[in-house]
Amino acid sequence: MPTTTIDGHTIEVDDEGFLLDPHEWTESLATCLAAQIGIDLTDEHWKAIRFLRDDFAEQGETATLRRVSVVGGIPTKSLFQLFPQKPAKKLAYVAGLPKPHGCV
Amino acid sequence: MTTTQPTPIVPAFANVDTDRKLAIICSKGNLDMAYPGLVLANAALGEGVETHLFFTFWGFDMINKKTMADLKFTMLGNTATHMPQALGGLPGMTAMATHQMKKSIEAIGVPEVPEFLQQIVDSGGHLWACRMSADMQHLEEDDLYDAVEAIISAADFIEITAGAQLLFI
Numbered sequence: 001m002p003t004t005t006i007d008g009h010t011i012e013v014d015d016e017g018f019l020l021d022p023h024e025w026t027e028s029l030a031t032c033l034a035a036q037i038g039i040d041l042t043d044e045h046w047k048a049i050r051f052l053r054d055d056f057a058e059q060g061e062t063a064t065l066r067r068v069s070v071v072g073g074i075p076t077k078s079l080f081q082l083f084p085q086k087p088a089k090k091l092a093y094v095a096g097l098p099k100p101h102g103c104v
Numbered sequence: 105m106t107t108t109q110p111t112p113i114v115p116a117f118a119n120v121d122t123d124r125k126l127a128i129i130c131s132k133g134n135l136d137m138a139y140p141g142l143v144l145a146n147a148a149l150g151e152g153v154e155t156h157l158f159f160t161f162w163g164f165d166m167i168n169k170k171t172m173a174d175l176k177f178t179m180l181g182n183t184a185t186h187m188p189q190a191l192g193g194l195p196g197m198t199a200m201a202t203h204q205m206k207k208s209i210e211a212i213g214v215p216e217v218p219e220f221l222q223q224i225v226d227s228g229g230h231l232w233a234c235r236m237s238a239d240m241q242h243l244e245e246d247d248l249y250d251a252v253e254a255i256i257s258a259a260d261f262i263e264i265t266a267g268a269q270l271l272f273i
Binding site for chain 2 (some may be wrong): 002004005006013015016017018033036037064065066067069070075076077080084085086087088089090093102103104
């Protein structure tokens with residue numbers, strides 16, 4: 001698998017660029033990953049990222065957008081504003097997690 | 105083998121094809137036939153695709169306030185249940201099959217039809233009602249789910265969805 005260096009962080013990623021090992025993730029890495037996709041992280045972003053990280057630790061899989069809104073309490077509309085166009089994938093990317101597998 | 109790239113490997117989120125559009129025509133009012141359109145609309149919106157749903161004929165039951173929360177699933181005429189067809193005609197079987205299907209859908213965290221429509225609208229999806237169906241059923245906008253943008257003619261829908269990929273369900 002390829003490794004890539006983003007702002008001094010050397011990480012192992014899949015072919016698309018998603019972090020392979022969630023344990024390599026740090027908050028400072030998240031800021032760098034977000035910058036790569038044009039997102040400047042605010043408190044609202046962090047709320048979603050922390051939910052995704054915590055939920056992944058408990059469930060062993062990345063939450064879908066629906067789960068982030070229903071269980072995480074972040075409205076769908078906000079998620080589309082925070083992570084425009086592809087919220088589920090962008091959020092997973094910044095949180096250093098695999099893309100969600102669920103359909104809904 | 106490990107390779108080190110000089111430029112960072114980053115998912116191609118920036119290359120989203122913003123021109124992509126999807127039109128979904130929902131023409132069925134059975135519970136099992138309501139979901140494919142909703143799931144695909146939701147998925148498309150999550151991928152940044154502009155999505156329009158057009159409710160027509162029996163699909164009107166999905167946006168009619170009186171029926172939208174009470175769609176049914178029947179075994180009758182559906183060989184994919186792999187049960188004797190005669191069973192489906194017994195009293196109470198449709199209610200039971202509907203209950204079972206709703207339970208399975210809920211178990212995997214998928215919302216009921218009204219809530220699913222709300223999620224689609226919150227994700228930026230557009231809901232349209234068919235003029236001919238409204239006229240046939242003597243329904244007006246007040247009778248329909250609030251997030252339905254308008255009752256429009258088939259021609260209007262074709263115009264709105266110019267260049268879109270189309271799904272008929």
